[in-house]
Amino acid sequence: MRRLDDTPIDPEIEACLDAIDATLAGEPVDPRHAELAELALLLADERPRPSAAFAAEMDARVARRFAAAPAPASSRGGGWTRPQRMFWSLGVAGGFVAALVVVVVVIGSLGSGTSSMSSSSLPTLGPVHGASAGAASTSSSGSGGSSSGSASASSAASSGESGNLDASPSSTATRSVAPPANGRKVVQSAELDLSAAPNRVDSVAQEVFNVVGTAGGIVDSSQVTQTGGLDGSASFQLRLPSASLGQTMSRLSDLPGARVVSRTDNSTDVNATYLSTQHALADAQTLRKALLGRLAAATTTTEIDSLKQQLSDAESKISAEQAALRGLNSKINYSRVTLVINAGQTAAPVHHSSGGFTIGHAAHVASRVLVVAAGVGLIALAVLVPLALVAALLAWAAYSLRRRRREHALDVA
Amino acid sequence: MKGRARRSEDVTETETLAPGPATDSWTRFEALYRTARDDVYSYVATLLRDPAAAEDVTALAFERAYRRRRTFDRRRGEERAWLFGIARNAALDELRRRRRLAALVADPEDTGLEPAEEGAEVALRRTAVRTALGALSAREREIVALKFHGGLSNGELARVLGVSESNAGTLVFRVMEKLRKACNETA
Numbered sequence: 001m002r003r004l005d006d007t008p009i010d011p012e013i014e015a016c017l018d019a020i021d022a023t024l025a026g027e028p029v030d031p032r033h034a035e036l037a038e039l040a041l042l043l044a045d046e047r048p049r050p051s052a053a054f055a056a057e058m059d060a061r062v063a064r065r066f067a068a069a070p071a072p073a074s075s076r077g078g079g080w081t082r083p084q085r086m087f088w089s090l091g092v093a094g095g096f097v098a099a100l101v102v103v104v105v106v107i108g109s110l111g112s113g114t115s116s117m118s119s120s121s122l123p124t125l126g127p128v129h130g131a132s133a134g135a136a137s138t139s140s141s142g143s144g145g146s147s148s149g150s151a152s153a154s155s156a157a158s159s160g161e162s163g164n165l166d167a168s169p170s171s172t173a174t175r176s177v178a179p180p181a182n183g184r185k186v187v188q189s190a191e192l193d194l195s196a197a198p199n200r201v202d203s204v205a206q207e208v209f210n211v212v213g214t215a216g217g218i219v220d221s222s223q224v225t226q227t228g229g230l231d232g233s234a235s236f237q238l239r240l241p242s243a244s245l246g247q248t249m250s251r252l253s254d255l256p257g258a259r260v261v262s263r264t265d266n267s268t269d270v271n272a273t274y275l276s277t278q279h280a281l282a283d284a285q286t287l288r289k290a291l292l293g294r295l296a297a298a299t300t301t302t303e304i305d306s307l308k309q310q311l312s313d314a315e316s317k318i319s320a321e322q323a324a325l326r327g328l329n330s331k332i333n334y335s336r337v338t339l340v341i342n343a344g345q346t347a348a349p350v351h352h353s354s355g356g357f358t359i360g361h362a363a364h365v366a367s368r369v370l371v372v373a374a375g376v377g378l379i380a381l382a383v384l385v386p387l388a389l390v391a392a393l394l395a396w397a398a399y400s401l402r403r404r405r406r407e408h409a410l411d412v413a
Numbered sequence: 414m415k416g417r418a419r420r421s422e423d424v425t426e427t428e429t430l431a432p433g434p435a436t437d438s439w440t441r442f443e444a445l446y447r448t449a450r451d452d453v454y455s456y457v458a459t460l461l462r463d464p465a466a467a468e469d470v471t472a473l474a475f476e477r478a479y480r481r482r483r484t485f486d487r488r489r490g491e492e493r494a495w496l497f498g499i500a501r502n503a504a505l506d507e508l509r510r511r512r513r514l515a516a517l518v519a520d521p522e523d524t525g526l527e528p529a530e531e532g533a534e535v536a537l538r539r540t541a542v543r544t545a546l547g548a549l550s551a552r553e554r555e556i557v558a559l560k561f562h563g564g565l566s567n568g569e570l571a572r573v574l575g576v577s578e579s580n581a582g583t584l585v586f587r588v589m590e591k592l593r594k595a596c597n598e599t600a
Contacts, residue, residue, distance in 0.1 A: 009579040013586045017567060020589065024561070039593055043561040048458035050451055054468045058475065062446050065439070066476045298548040406505035413508050413551035 099378060185274040185328065188242050188335040191264040192252055198343040200257040201225075202233040205341060207255045208236055215248040216241050218334065232343035239334040252339060261342070274328050281321035288314040431490055438482045445492050446475060452493075452563045453500045459558035460504050460551070470507050475502035494572035497563060501555075508551075538596065545595035549588070556588045 009017075021031035023040045050058075196204040205224045212219055216239035224234040240248045253260045291314055295307040453474060458467035480497050485495055546557065560571045571581035 009582050013583060016586055016589070017582045020560075020585070024564075034589045035593065036589060038538070039542065039589060039596065040561065042539055043546075043592070044559055045539070046459075046542065046546065047562040048464065048467070050468065051464075054454070054471075055450070057568070058446075058450060058472060061472065062443065062479075063473065066479055148500075277430040405509060406502060409505050409509040409512060410551050410555065412512060 080287075099383070135238040184269060184271040185332050186242075186269045187270050187328075187331040188245055189266045189268075189337065190245070190249055190335065191262075191338045192249065192340070193261040193263070194253075194255065194258040194341045195261045196258040196341055198227070198229055198232050201234055201341055201343050204255050204258045205234040205236075207258075208234070208238075208252065208339060208341070211248065211251045211255070212236075212238055212240065215244055215251070217248065217337075227343070230343050234341040236339040238336075238337040238339060240337050242333055242335045245335045245337075249337070252337075258341065270328060270332065274325070274332075277321055277324045277328060279359070281318060281325060284314050284317040285323055288318060426533070435545045438485075440487075441492070442482045443477055445478070445496060449493055449496055450475070452565075453496065456497065456558045456563035457500055457504050459562050460501075460555050461507060466507055466511070470503045471500065477503065491569060491572075493565065494569040497559065497565060497569070497573045515547045541596040541599035542592065544599055545592045548595060553591065556584050557592075560585050 015030075016033060019029040019036055020040045022029045023037040024044060029037045116337055194204065202224060205222070207218065209222075217238055220237040220239060222234070222236045226232050249263070249265075253263060287313060291307055291311045295304065295311060298307055299306045414534045445596045450471070454467055457470045457474070458464055461467050461470065474496070478496050481499070485492060546554065549557065556570075558571060560567075565573065567582045567585065568578045570585070571578040574581060574584075576584070
């Protein structure tokens, strides 16, 4: 049937329609609509009426609320029985639950994979835990040899992907790499590269001063540039007591608001040099003592002048060897440390399990669960929304098709 | 345009169609059944022109309405229009199913309700109306069925057909004009 425009109805037509309604309601109508009224009554009289048997049967079925009355065989087909509906409802619900379980399992497996990757690539994080932190750590020892140990963060991680600017430093301390304490003379040095939030460079630098002062170290030079941007930086040339170098380095690696990007520990065995200098000093002192003895016994002017010259040379050598020995002792007792702080984003710390159940750990786990649940929900939505749209589209298409077929059936009837 | 209220015959209880807030869906359905049973049958029978099929379709329509009674949304129209929509879909499904047999379907049976003592003029007019009705297309016949046999107001008729109320009125008027002309030609 062609759908007419929704235009206001003509007054004459409206009057006719009112006459029809009045006639059907048993009300008088205008004489000029008498013919229409008669036609309306004749049409109403043509109204088919149900048989008494059908009316009784219908009353009975309605009284039973259609409980035991199957739909007429000739017109059945559109409705489902209750068991069928239950079957399909359970099937749909089961399918949905199964899909949700699959999504959860997939997400779970993806999540665990991501976790293991991040733990290996996260910067520093606990850096030198053997090889697990991804740090290249080598050491060699031997007379006159040198050794070094370094811990460095991956470049990707050093860019601070997690963006946690208030990273707790407690877990970022590096374990010190120290030469064996076997009495040999060793000169140690270290380089420490830290990263701090752009607005925390100066506070971290201040912490460096505090730690060095507490440790009895010396700040040979420092330069702090605070811009508030990513170009802020600080650099320090430090001398730290070797006896507590490991402890101090740990504290420097553990500064609040900073994380370790890389750390390098160097050591040089100067035992041979130290001993040779000691021997040379002893020899020079022995020579000086002998020369003083000979000078006391000298009788001629020529002999005295020669001995004085030799004595002067011996004393010069003694002074030089003593200076060399002091320099060595200084290097041995105070290790040079180069510390650099660069502005950047600090990575979220990795909380290594201490083995016990704590509130913090529980909160961490709870937040993790919430994040995973949100992720699962998001992915489920990403899957279900398109499916729902497609289903709605199909349902609309099916409805439209059925409606067209019905209308077509009326056209051809 | 005025509407009118009718009641199916032989239904003894007298609950009103308009339910109160506390009336449950069953009571509403029962009231709807009592007032609309005969109207739905008349509409379907006129549309299908097959009393037996009309009984089946009418029963199916009420059963569907009963199953879906909780989905009825009053904001989308009155209950009678909703019920006739269900009946119409069931009737059209029946027409689709019987499409191959449609040509064999006979005119409505003579129900024997013709008054025995009516005058010859009225009898002639009645015959002319039946002839004119038989010449209508299915769509036009449906308009007559909804309006004069189903007892729907123009607003309800519009909701059943999915057109505006003014369009429904125009459709009724056109059919009436066509019938009037056909009757006059026959006379």
